[in-house]
Amino acid sequence: xxxxxxxxxxxxxxxxxxxxxxxxxxxxxxxxxxxxxxxxxxxxxxxxxxxxxxxxxxxxxxxxxxxxxxxxxxxxxxxxxxxxxxxxxxxxxxxxxxxxxxxxxxxxxxxxxxxxxxxxxxxxxxxxxxxxxxxxxxxxxxxxxxxxxxxxxxxxxxxxxxxxxxxxxxxxxxxxxxxxxxxxxxxxxxxxxxxxxxxxxxxxxxxxxxxxxxxxxxxxxxxxxxxxxxxxxxxxxxxxxxxxxxxxxxxxxxxxxxxxxxxxxxxxxxxxxxxxxxxxxxxxxxxxxxxxxxxxxxxxxxxxxxxxxxxxxxxxxxxxxxxxxxxxxxxxx
Amino acid sequence: xxxxxxxxxxxxxxxxxxxxxxxxxxxxxxxxxxxxxxxxxxxxxxxxxxxxxxxxxxxxxxxxxxxxxxxxxxxxxxxxxxxxxxxxxxxxxxxxxxxxxxxxxxxxxxxxxxxxxxxxxxxxxxxxxxxxxxxxxxxxxxxxxxxxxxxxxxxxxxxxxxxxxxxxxxxxxxxxxxxxxxxxxxxxxxxxxxxxxxxxxxxxxxxxxxxxxxxxxxxxxxxxxxxxxxxxxxxxxxxxxxxxxxxxxxxxxxxxxxxxxxxxxxxxxxxxxxxxxxxxxxxxxxxxxxxxxxxxxxxxxxxxxxxxxxxxxxxxxxxxxxxxxxxxxxxxx
Numbered sequence: 001x002x003x004x005x006x007x008x009x010x011x012x013x014x015x016x017x018x019x020x021x022x023x024x025x026x027x028x029x030x031x032x033x034x035x036x037x038x039x040x041x042x043x044x045x046x047x048x049x050x051x052x053x054x055x056x057x058x059x060x061x062x063x064x065x066x067x068x069x070x071x072x073x074x075x076x077x078x079x080x081x082x083x084x085x086x087x088x089x090x091x092x093x094x095x096x097x098x099x100x101x102x103x104x105x106x107x108x109x110x111x112x113x114x115x116x117x118x119x120x121x122x123x124x125x126x127x128x129x130x131x132x133x134x135x136x137x138x139x140x141x142x143x144x145x146x147x148x149x150x151x152x153x154x155x156x157x158x159x160x161x162x163x164x165x166x167x168x169x170x171x172x173x174x175x176x177x178x179x180x181x182x183x184x185x186x187x188x189x190x191x192x193x194x195x196x197x198x199x200x201x202x203x204x205x206x207x208x209x210x211x212x213x214x215x216x217x218x219x220x221x222x223x224x225x226x227x228x229x230x231x232x233x234x235x236x237x238x239x240x241x242x243x244x245x246x247x248x249x250x251x252x253x254x255x256x257x258x259x260x261x262x263x264x265x266x267x268x269x270x271x272x273x274x275x276x277x278x279x280x281x282x283x284x285x286x287x288x289x290x291x292x293x294x295x296x297x298x299x300x301x302x303x304x305x306x307x308x309x310x311x312x313x314x315x316x317x318x319x320x321x322x323x324x325x326x327x328x329x330x331x332x333x
Numbered sequence: 334x335x336x337x338x339x340x341x342x343x344x345x346x347x348x349x350x351x352x353x354x355x356x357x358x359x360x361x362x363x364x365x366x367x368x369x370x371x372x373x374x375x376x377x378x379x380x381x382x383x384x385x386x387x388x389x390x391x392x393x394x395x396x397x398x399x400x401x402x403x404x405x406x407x408x409x410x411x412x413x414x415x416x417x418x419x420x421x422x423x424x425x426x427x428x429x430x431x432x433x434x435x436x437x438x439x440x441x442x443x444x445x446x447x448x449x450x451x452x453x454x455x456x457x458x459x460x461x462x463x464x465x466x467x468x469x470x471x472x473x474x475x476x477x478x479x480x481x482x483x484x485x486x487x488x489x490x491x492x493x494x495x496x497x498x499x500x501x502x503x504x505x506x507x508x509x510x511x512x513x514x515x516x517x518x519x520x521x522x523x524x525x526x527x528x529x530x531x532x533x534x535x536x537x538x539x540x541x542x543x544x545x546x547x548x549x550x551x552x553x554x555x556x557x558x559x560x561x562x563x564x565x566x567x568x569x570x571x572x573x574x575x576x577x578x579x580x581x582x583x584x585x586x587x588x589x590x591x592x593x594x595x596x597x598x599x600x601x602x603x604x605x606x607x608x609x610x611x612x613x614x615x616x617x618x619x620x621x622x623x624x625x626x627x628x629x630x631x632x633x634x635x636x637x638x639x640x641x642x643x644x645x646x647x648x649x650x651x652x653x654x655x656x657x658x659x660x661x662x663x664x665x666x
Contacts, residue, residue, distance in 0.1 A: 133558035225466035229566030
């Protein structure tokens with residue numbers, strides 16, 4: 001568990017896209033961030049107050065979160081000056097970089113000397129159990145995709161936000177690095193050892209109130225040859241009561257696999273539902289979430305209407321047009 | 334890669350079952366074992382010549398393989414005396430125990446001083462790639478089960494042995510600890526990090542001659558909530574041309590999951606084939622392998638005939654009655 005609130009480190013980000021993690025935190029958990037820290041030459045701005053370490057500390061910040069991708073996979077000496085100062089000011093550090101904080105001897109030494117924590121959210125911090133398949137109380141919904149990176153995390157975050165706005169009991173359960181940094185907690189599922197994958201998802205979504213919904217962040221795709229095992233473990237560990245089908249209609253092939261095409265939505269529905277019903281016979285597909293970012297407003301609306309008619313399911317782009325129809329369908333299920 | 338031939342260490346095995354790994358090596362790769370080493374009080378005997386370390390060394394043995402389960406999860410001081418002597422005699426050590434050789438400081442020190450290797454086959458020794466899903470040359474067959482531990486490894490070993498006897502090109506590809514010790518090589522799939530599971534299976538079964546068959550050792554079950562993700566990765570990383578359905582008809586519930594029942598063979602066939610065809614549209618189910626060890630000969634034959642009629646597929650217990658029908662079906666496919 002990473003202590004909040006955060007100061008978001010944007011470093012010397014070369015462009016806005018490099019600060020995607022910081023932007024996600026600002027968009028989805030604004031209360032978790034007191035400000036942003038930018039170095040000279042930083043080209044990103046997530047719209048928070050620029051703060052020095054001292055100012056952020058005074059504003060209550062507990063953790064400096066690296067909200068920016070590093071260049072060339074190394075933590076630069078310029079970054080390190082700031083990170084070391086932050087540890088000495090009393091901040092913990094949190095990072096989702098491939099290049100781990102714990103692999104930097106100077107950061108480790110200062111963290112030890114100052115008694116601060118280094119959180120590498122790419123690495124599991126828990127010894128997860130083997131899944132036991134037992135029924136848990138509370139409700140769970142999972143987005144499954146026709147491909148990787150089609151909007152499953154945004155679907156879960158949008159539905160969670162919509163439910164909270166309506167005053168309903170709802171949690172977003174992060175299974176990836178960005179999601180973990182946004183919420184401060186979760187399971188880095190792609191880094192879990194095979195035998196414990198489903199168990200880590202059971203651990204992530206424990207018993208809860210009967211009217212509470214966990215929105216489990218999806219990963220991979222049952223149809224993606226590289227990562228389908230991770231998706232399978234999410235379905236069987238998550239025991240979803242409801243599935244949302246997630247799709248991005250402009251892909252020319254499966255992400256990273258030029259020889260493979262996306263399945264149709266009916267194909268995805270049939271396979272995912274069959275597998276989900278192994279652990280939850282009452283599981284239902286309740287809607288379709290389409291990532292329409294590459295379509296005009298007119299084309300997007302036409303496409304959504306077409307899919308809705310074809311599938312007979314509420315269909316929307318929850319980030320662009322709101323998650324209302326999906327939440328309505330979830331509650332009606 | 335573990336150097337062969339082996340001397341099989343049976344230690345102070347309390348009964349024959351405790352020496353299951355040694356028995357597997359003796360049964361399936363007899364040429365890999367020059368003899369057995371038994372301590373005082375050993376109650377197991379796999380039928381090889383008893384040898385001292387010196388005798389085994391003279392007979393050409395390169396590696397002392399721990400072919401016995403340890404008691405209470407610790408490598409005892411009595412065992413260690415033999416293991417240390419073996420290192421000093423010039424043997425490498427290989428083990429599939431949960432209690433790792435590399436976690437024993439005294440063994441590590443002696444191995445370093447003598448320049449010998451400690452092989453812990455539960456731990457991957459390779460940095461596996463992420464799967465690329467590209468079509469490989471050669472043929473592959475995978476057994477998928479209605480449950481865990483229904484005879485998938487024995488099915489693969491029996492079919493491989495039958496093909497070799499017929500002079501055909503064939504390899505058994507180990508994905509578990511026992512299989513790796515039997516053959517000296519393989520991938521400990523249940524210990525691989527999630528993102529690299531399918532890639533490790535691609536690595537295990539590379540391009541080969543067009544008429545060569547890889548018999549990939551199955552793991553878990555698509556219908557087993559704890560391990561289905563591992564099975565999924567085997568199917569998508571393995572790209573099987575042929576599937577064999579594996580079943581154990583006397584189970585009362587899924588192994589370790591009292592709330593779950595095994596699926597029917599038609600259910601298994603439909604789900605496994607749909608998923609396998611994502612990566613290999615020509616994949617076929619070619620037969621059924623039944624573990625009849627808990628049935629009388631009469632009951633077993635009646636059950637096999639019944640399944641064969643119901644499924645319309647060659648059905649046998651390859652360990653009890655030979656793998657001929659399955660290999661015939663494989664070659665006809």
